[in-house]
Ligand SMILES: Nc1ncnc2c1ncn2[C@@H]1O[C@H](COP(=O)(O)OP(=O)(O)OP(=O)(O)O)[C@@H](O)[C@H]1O
């Protein structure tokens with residue numbers, strides 16, 4: 001299955017400061033993102049990682065997309081509402097980008113600037129996969145739109161929780177408008193998220209989302225500790 005786009009075009013400084021290898025302008029904080037399909041365990045792992053960091057005395061901000069500010073949460077309600085099922089794909093893409101601009105400006109960048117670890121439940125790669133590959137707008141175009149919305153912030157580390165769509169959808173108790181899409185759509189998203197992770201392996205960790213949640217949490221914790229210590233941005237003592 002193909003996502004219908006040339007992923008190599010995403011590895012460009014124009015579209016992604018992180019993929020282009022530019023320095024992170026937001027130091028001294030650290031920005032972690034969880035991506036993955038519906039029910040892959042993103043929210044569970046955001047909570048688990050935040051709790052472990054907080055137990056170490058680390059300043060942690062947990063947030064989500066779409067959302068993370070009052071205005072972005074209103075946009076979330078709009079894009080996920082069942083009665084907006086006929087929303088056009090470009091409208092949907094622009095609303096996600098608008099929410100992200102607000103999210104970065106009001107929540108993520110200020111937290112990173114004060115030195116916090118920011119953990120976001122989804123970020124721009126969800127848009128590139130959903131609107132770019134899933135809705136057929138093109139991954140490169142949606143990545144460019146998202147980069148414009150984000151400006152100078154990029155995740156330091158993205159965990160892709162990779163679960164079979166059937167497994168994740170079976171876990172999702174209350175499917176919203178986007179979750180209710182056909183299985184093939186979710187398989188397209190899975191392929192696209194993989195392509196994005198493979199395009200920048202240094203900043204991604206792919207974890208099998210079908211594993212037990214404690215096991216995944218442990219893998220995440222080992223990786224985050226290692227990265228924080230080597231980045232020398234936030235000291236995390238080994239327990
Ligand atoms: N590794 C796991 N194994 C089995 N069940 C899990 C695992 N991780 C999470 N769950 C359960 O699956 C359900 C979905 O998990 P969660 O809400 O964390 O997923 P999500 O990726 O945030 O989903 P959504 O995309 O719908 O927001 C929850 O009931 C959660 O307790």
Ligand SMILES: [Mg+2]
Nearest residue numbers: 042043044121
């Ligand atoms: Mg969730």
